[in-house]
Amino acid sequence: MQRPLAGLNRGNLVRELTAGVTLLAIAIPLNIGYAQIAGLPPTAGLYALIVPTVVYALLVSSRQLVVSPDAAAAALVASSIGGLATAGSVDYASLALAQAIICGILFVLMAFFKLGFLANFLSKPILVGFVGGLALDILVSQIAKMLGVKIDSGGEFTEKVVGLVSGLGTANLWSVVIAAVAVAVLLIGKRLARAVPWALVVLILATALVVAADLVDTGVDVLGEVPAGPPTITWPVIEWSSWFVLIPSAIALTLITTAEGLLVSRSYAERNGYKTSPNRDLFAFGLGNIAAGASGSFAMGSSTSRTAAMDQVGSRTQLPSLVLAVGTLLLLIFGTALLADIPSPAIGAIVAVAILPLLGIRDFAAFWRADRFEFAIAAVCFVVTLFVGSIPGIVVAFVLALINLAKRAANPAIDVLQRGGTPTESLLMGAPAGSITAPGIIVIRLAAPLFFANADVFSQSVHNAVRAADGLRYLIVDMEAVTDVDVTGAESFAALKVWLATHNVELGFSRVRPDARERLRQLGMLGDERVFPTNRAAIEELVPDTE
Structure with a gap:
């Protein structure tokens, strides 16, 4: 203190x-x-x-x-x-x-x-x-x-201004x-x-x-006279x-x-x-x-x-x-x-x-x-x-x-770290671009908690990324910045999981925060999906399956 x-x-x-x-x-x-x-x-x-x-x-x-x-x-x-x-x-x-x-x-x-x-x-x-x-x-x-x-x-501002202007003649x-x-x-x-x-x-x-x-x-x-004496x-x-x-x-x-x-x-x-x-x-x-x-x-x-x-x-x-x-x-x-x-x-x-x-x-x-x-x-x-x-x-x-x-949270940074087989330095945690080729894999990162204000924006971003990719088999969601999820966000994600399944895209997670893992399980977001410690680990494990 x-x-x-x-x-x-x-x-x-x-x-x-x-x-x-x-x-x-x-x-x-x-x-x-x-x-x-x-x-x-x-x-x-x-x-x-x-x-x-x-x-x-x-x-x-x-x-x-x-x-x-x-x-x-x-x-x-x-x-x-x-x-x-x-x-x-x-x-x-x-x-x-x-x-x-x-x-x-x-x-x-x-x-x-x-x-x-x-x-x-x-x-x-x-x-x-x-x-x-x-x-x-x-x-x-x-x-x-x-x-x-x-x-x-003690009056309102407009009253003070009016009183001041009207009283200028008495200055x-x-x-x-x-x-x-x-x-x-x-x-x-x-x-x-x-x-x-x-x-x-x-x-x-x-x-x-x-x-x-x-x-x-x-x-x-x-000021004029003021009565004397201490407080009691x-x-x-x-x-x-x-x-x-x-x-x-x-x-x-x-x-x-x-x-x-x-x-x-x-x-x-x-x-x-x-x-x-x-x-x-x-x-x-x-x-x-x-x-x-x-x-x-x-x-x-x-x-x-x-x-x-x-x-x-x-x-x-x-x-x-x-x-x-x-x-x-x-x-x-x-x-x-x-x-x-x-x-x-x-x-x-x-x-x-x-x-x-x-x-x-x-x-x-x-x-x-x-x-x-x-x-x-x-x-x-x-x-x-x-x-x-x-x-x-x-x-x-x-x-x-x-x-x-809400305005800023509703439009968070959503990074598509891997698209169509061209890896990026962000995806590989510092590895040189082009050092690993991973066709059929997308890693997408939401740089904010997932809640009612941005759930639909995130879902639409995933839809757009999946549609733009050819031969996509795996979608990895980087969860490092997702510190919390609310019920609306979880329901939106559940619908997204169903949509990914209908398009034959397997879902996985990487870098899930330890303090958020139990919350994700309670809301049904984290089930049998594979969880990878890093984006690099996800690519290295899934690359053989894509060849």
């Missing part, structure tokens, strides 16, 4: 600690905003950064994925609980805590039943499309902050200036000195400017019927986090050369959400924007999350007054710059050049996630994955 804080060493300790300070500066204002979207007090967002973050960081296999409530989860919390209680009330908060605990239980169950493999069905085009849709949705909200335009950050000049300078500093600074925590520099300078020039009076939006361990006390009512929305939240979290985790792992364990990550999400529900917070998932920000500053461990937890705790106890004057345009600029690479523009261009079908998969997933929502995006992603898998 991978140790906690994998990847941490003396060489990167300072960088990781600095990244933690940057994450602290980004996460605190964002979590306050997400708590407000969810209809909860700002402290609910800050509490998520302490106990749940520590639990997650010590358990997760991903070295970079940052856990936290995000905009999509916050919006779903508000929409699902809003009809059950009044936002801001004690009952509302209790329902939010219960919802987080249910999410945690669902994650633990998924980990126990090892359902993390579901992430393997999501190819790179699906990953790029899904994450890109989420990134663009987040980007619109950040642009609105940068301009000082008020929009519903605040000082907000635009702060955002523009922040973007310039972040982009130029990254090129000049990548190791410098430019996001933190931007926040400090922007806050100093707001205070010195008294820009709040000009309309620049700031609690447990939601609600009716049993309320627990059951929360299950559907908890399932939705779990699906969103599973799809986004595992996809983003895998994306960064592949990019930076380390391995992750999806089931372990699900378990970490589970205990993290239970901790959130027991410490006054709400449902948590992965944060695409903060993970991107950490990647940009070079972080490759979970140490920044622990720094974030300690810093948030100290801030809640001693320094909530420091948060009041942080300008929202600067926060929006930091997140916007971090999120740009996740739009996948270069990846889309590469898909277009390489494979139009892969491009279409990425585009459909992007559009559905963006315009319909995260949950439909998840469903479409899995459906597209299955379609893509």
Whole structure:
């Protein structure tokens, strides 16, 4: 099992600690905003950064994925609980805590039943499309902050765009200036000195400017006051019927986090050369959400924007999350007054710059050049996630994955290794072409499991090969790549055996995998037919019979 804080060493300790300070500066204002979207007090967002973050960081296999409530989860919390209680009330908060605990239980169950493999069905085009849709949705909200335009950050994408465009006339000049300078500093600074925590520099300078020039009076939006005090361990006390009512929305939240979290985790792992364990990550999400529900917070998932920000500053461990937890705790106890004057345009600029690479523009261009079908998969997933929502995006992603898998499995490579007496190097396992003449023998190889999607294709390929051969007496099926057979494939093969018998062609097998042999016998595919260890052995044994 991978140790906690994998990847941490003396060489990167300072960088990781600095990244933690940057994450602290980004996460605190964002979590306050997400708590407000969810209809909860700002402290609910800050509490998520302490106990749940520590639990997650010590358990997760991903070295970079940052856990936290995000905009999509916050919006779903508000929409699902809003009809059950009044936002801001004690009952509302209790329902939010219960919802987080249910999410945690669902994650633990998924980990126990090892359902993390579901992430393997999501190819790179699906990953790029899904994450890109989420990134663009987040980007619109950040642009609105940068301009000082008020929009519903928890609404649908089209609503956000309409609100942004219609509100351009209300844009605040000082907000635009702060955002523009922040973007310039972040982009130029990254090129000049990548190791410098430019996001933190931007926040400090922007806050100093707001205070010195008294820009709040000009309309620049700031965070405002946040109540002080550490989180306390609690447990939601609600009716049993309320627990059951929360299950559907908890399932939705779990699906969103599973799809986004595992996809983003895998994306960064592949990019930076380390391995992750999806089931372990699900378990970490589970205990993290239970901790959130027991410490006054709400449902948590992965944060695409903060993970991107950490990647940009070079972080490759979970140490920044622990720094974030300690810093948030100290801030809640001693320094909530420091948060009041942080300008929202600067926060929006930091997140916007971090999120740009996740739009996948270069990846889309590469898909277009390489494979139009892969491009279409990425585009459909992007559009559905963006315009319909995260949950439909998840469903479409899995459906597209299955379609893509079935499309490729339905057209496997089927090699005719011997036709009409001219042997090939593939057939003879490296022997020179022409070294053995084997008239009347065909060796055919299916480079995939035999199942319902490709059974007919394989059968037709055999028919065509047999009809094209003169004086054919033996058909040898190379089974090395056939790792499994389903009932439909077996029934199709049974019909093929009857057809071969009517054409006086004897059937045999070569290179049957030991782990598949019993399965073939159970399905009736392997009976009295001869089984050869290699293609060479089949030819050498049958050649005398053909002369």
